[in-house]
Amino acid sequence: MVALQETVERVKRIDVDQYRYGFETLIDSEKAPKGLSEETVKFISQKKNEPAWMLQWRLEAYRRWLTMTEPTWARVNYPKIDFQDIHYYAAPKPKKTVTSLDEIDPEILKTYEKLGIPLREVAMLEGIELKAGEDDPAKRKIAVDAVFDSVSVATTFKAELKKAGVIFMPISEAIREHPELVQKYLGSVVPTSDNFYATLNSAVFSDGSFVYVPPGVRCPMELSTYFRINERNTGQFERTLIIADKGSYVSYLEGCTAPQRDENQLHAAVVELVALDDAEIKYSTVQNWYPGNSEGKGGIYNFVTKRGDCRGANSKISWTQVETGSAITWKYPSCILRGDNSRGEFYSIAISNGFQQVDSGTKMIHLGKNTSSRIISKGIAAGKSQNTYRGLVTAHRKATGARNFTACDSLLIGDKCGAHTVPYIEAKNSSATFEHEATTSKISEDVLFYCIQRGLSQEEAVGLVVNGFVKQVLQRLPMEFAVEAQKLIAISLDGSVG
């Protein structure tokens, strides 16, 4: 018992209090008054200079939301959220209209620097330009859209993307500049009436990223959005819409952090992906919202709706997520496999420690013929956390030849945490082939002692075992992210490593 007990103790002490991103940036900001009403919705729409149709869309969502109640089926516990006690809009106060990075509040730039997010493309552009086909991972370019509280503060590499025909911009800009695309696709995957949090988001979302990749284009670089909640008592409601037109490809990364605060903050995002014929979208997330302190105080409530629609034949959508933060995670990135021969994938690492509660998983909805899906979920529970995998795999009557493979593995560290697997499987036609595997294991003292006898420290031993456990999913991440994610896993589990 001793070795394990020590590890557990150590994890308990260090973990969440070591949140590296817990600093706050002191800047002037402009906020909507607390509370939610039609006025709030109008205020946000006005701030964004939105066209009338957008305001109408929001108001319809708001009215619908008033008739809805919060879902309670997830295995998470939290005090009732007072939706009137939240600011629905906060924006860094601009000194004047921002046209280039140099005009952004240096405090915000510093924040992103501290977080290791490269917003200054200048430095990279001045360096050695890579020739086409040359693949130096250290120098590979990543276009970043940075969202600070409710607004996008900077999007890099816009010009270069434009050359390829790729549109990558804050969604607030896209609403004004590409209304035909936004009107056609917004809400087409996650309708405004979808669920309590998605409907709330539809009413009050303030920013997020918009991506459109034209037919036959392979997006020349990774696209990335970095979300940062800074303001106190503020909800972040971002909206992301990605459209991959016929035969195109795009890889998109998303990262999230927030300052350390005693109160809980709400994050209710909606992400919609649309893949047309032969298109592919790869969506990766490293979610590291503040998880709360070692007594379970504070932290982000992460209630997110993410859904991809494989609308075209032979399309493919792949979700990869590393979830280490948030006090509560309620998140099920899903795929609707509408096009014939379309393919959906979900690779997930969900780590919970301290008092964190995770209820996460995916939905694979097979509608087209010969569609296939694959789910690999790795849950790690430590401290006093609860970690639930919840998944739905369903084949429609006409979805002949549907195939799914699911593997859910859980790893327990200590004896005060819990791991739960809740799979729902429905096949409405006899030609579907669904496989489900699930395992739960504990890091045994014998394994730890074996590693330590070979010279590894306690932390190194836990890190090694955990990394072995999640390897299959880590390999799916773009390389820069995989390295970052591996470090993050070490930090969330035993702090003193790395």
Place this chain on the structure above:
Amino acid sequence: MALLEIRDLHVGVEDREIIRGLHLSVHAGEVHAIMGPNGSGKSTLSHVIAGKPGYEVTDGQILFKGEDLLQMEPDERAAKGVFLAFQYPVEIPGVTTMNFLRAALNAQRKARDQQEFSTPAFLKRVREVAGSLNIPQDMIKRGVNVGFSGGEKKRNEILQMALFEPGLCILDEIDSGLDIDALRIVASGINALRSPERAMIVITHYRRLLDHIVPDIVHVMSKGRVMKSGGKELALELEACGYAQFEDAA
């Protein structure tokens, strides 16, 4: 000075005394065999030397190169050169043997303020040693001990021993679960590591192993003590008369 000096060691597990006043002195270059019936405390002794949690040392001393082992964490002991070949090596899925060996070796070297091995030098070294132990390359690329046969797991232990070059090797029933051919390979791997700077403690139930690894000194353990020590012929005597005579003496 002895490499390993154990003086009047008393060890308990949950209020039950397992080792009761054990003395043992092992010099560099020597191979000691410890024999004894089940429950005599052989495995406990190996665990306590390596520092496995869960045992309470109530009295006595263990000195390694003159330093107090009992004051050191298990990973410090490993870095100082204490190696335990496990009776039941564990499986670590998703961690390749190669990565494991490298992480462990570099951790030890770091603890000794030595430079980490360069990758090519390390790979070359692993291939050489693996070759001499008939360990196929693909085994090193698989998860540590995952899907290995009993013989492969034991060979993997010897591979680690050869790589880490420890000063003291404790082999806890290395012969268990091995057929004759596997035993021969493992024993020749161990014999190749005998050297004037290194001591070995071979724990076994059976004389058979000692035909392959010929010890300098044989100890008979019973009820937590060394009852008799002698040359390699003591093993033969034991086989003829059994352990009963020593149990009576206790």
